[in-house]
Amino acid sequence: MSLEVCNWKYGKRWVYSITYDEALADLHRFAVPLHEGCGIPGHVEVVVGQLGEVRAVGESSYNGFRHMNGEELKDLLTRGWGVGNHSWSHLLIEPPMMDRELRQAREVLEEAIGAPVHLYCASGDNSNMSDHVLAQCRRLGYLGAMSLTDALNRPGEELFWINRTALHDHYYAPFFSEFDPYRNIRQAQEDGGWIIDYCHCPLEVPVHPNKDCSESQLRRRFETVLSEGGDRVWCAVPEEALFYHLCRRHLHIEVLADSLTEKRFRLDFVGLSERVDRRELTFELKVPPAWCRFPRVLLDGRQQPAEVARPGVLRVTVDVTGGGELTFGPGA
Numbered sequence: 109m110s111l112e113v114c115n116w117k118y119g120k121r122w123v124y125s126i127t128y129d130e131a132l133a134d135l136h137r138f139a140v141p142l143h144e145g146c147g148i149p150g151h152v153e154v155v156v157g158q159l160g161e162v163r164a165v166g167e168s169s170y171n172g173f174r175h176m177n178g179e180e181l182k183d184l185l186t187r188g189w190g191v192g193n194h195s196w197s198h199l200l201i202e203p204p205m206m207d208r209e210l211r212q213a214r215e216v217l218e219e220a221i222g223a224p225v226h227l228y229c230a231s232g233d234n235s236n237m238s239d240h241v242l243a244q245c246r247r248l249g250y251l252g253a254m255s256l257t258d259a260l261n262r263p264g265e266e267l268f269w270i271n272r273t274a275l276h277d278h279y280y281a282p283f284f285s286e287f288d289p290y291r292n293i294r295q296a297q298e299d300g301g302w303i304i305d306y307c308h309c310p311l312e313v314p315v316h317p318n319k320d321c322s323e324s325q326l327r328r329r330f331e332t333v334l335s336e337g338g339d340r341v342w343c344a345v346p347e348e349a350l351f352y353h354l355c356r357r358h359l360h361i362e363v364l365a366d367s368l369t370e371k372r373f374r375l376d377f378v379g380l381s382e383r384v385d386r387r388e389l390t391f392e393l394k395v396p397p398a399w400c401r402f403p404r405v406l407l408d409g410r411q412q413p414a415e416v417a418r419p420g421v422l423r424v425t426v427d428v429t430g431g432g433e434l435t436f437g438p439g440a
């Protein structure tokens with residue numbers, strides 16, 4: 109058997125992330141404490157032109173709520189959250205607007221939070237996933253673009269149409285629905301998929317039933333993810349899953365040795381974006397049973413903590429930032 113790169117980090121079966129569009133300060137009322145309690149990271153999508161200001165976007169249901177400012181977003185980063193660009197204006201992005209909505213907005217946001225921004229998140233609806241917008245996102249080096257399509261994301265897929273599951277009280281006519289805390293989970297378990305929920309700012313009651321859930325519905329969703337996921341779900345900030353996904357896609361493995369005493373592989377990345385500055389991957393390898401006793405796995409000569417994933421299969425998560433040689437051999 110050859111060296112396998114696991115679909116997801118740590119050999120987890122499926123992935124759960126959640127995003128909050130508009131990055132409203134009232135997330136601190138219910139959502140942020142709930143995240144802390146459950147150990148799940150969150151992610152906010154920022155309307156950069158109104159950073160720190162009281163929202164005034166067309167007829168938005170969230171007008172009057174305040175957007176977080178740079179310091180508040182930095183605080184979320186220290187809690188393990190992530191931050192995406194939800195455009196400058198939240199309007200339909202026509203080609204002449206792209207520089208402000210995609211390049212300048214990202215620049216201002218990166219300056220405000222003191223960290224790189226890797227994700228674009230369409231505002232309004234999928235009209236903001238137009239060909240010209242996505243082409244510009246690629247040119248600017250974004251690592252992915254998030255849509256409003258309710259579907260799973262799968263390990264082999266391209267990242268410039270990332271799907272998000274609407275975590276809403278109910279859906280728009282004519283497809284009325286009931287809040288479902290299990291939404292897409294069974295399929296994620298089966299297909300090894302990545303769920304990214306989205307809502308806005310869960311409070312006592314949904315601010316808008318077609319755009320949000322309540323805090324009790326959010327709690328029920330997290331309880332369901334944790335009970336259904338057990339130790340097989342990876343609750344990750346989207347950037348970490350994105351980095352993993354890209355590293356996996358761009359990894360090149362060369363077999364250097366395959367004998368009874370050693371299996372050795374050369375790891376390299378081909379065509380991977382410089383913006384992917386964390387490059388950890390999880391590998392599995394079938395080995396002789398004796399190698400599972402006190403496993404010996406080395407990256408460039410340094411022992412790595414390996415585990416027995418299944419009988420005769422070793423699993424190891426290593427930082428392969430600079431490539432390197434991964435060696436498996438008989439244990440002590």
Ligand SMILES: [Zn+2]
Pocket residue numbers: 129130194198230231232
């Ligand atoms: Zn929005």
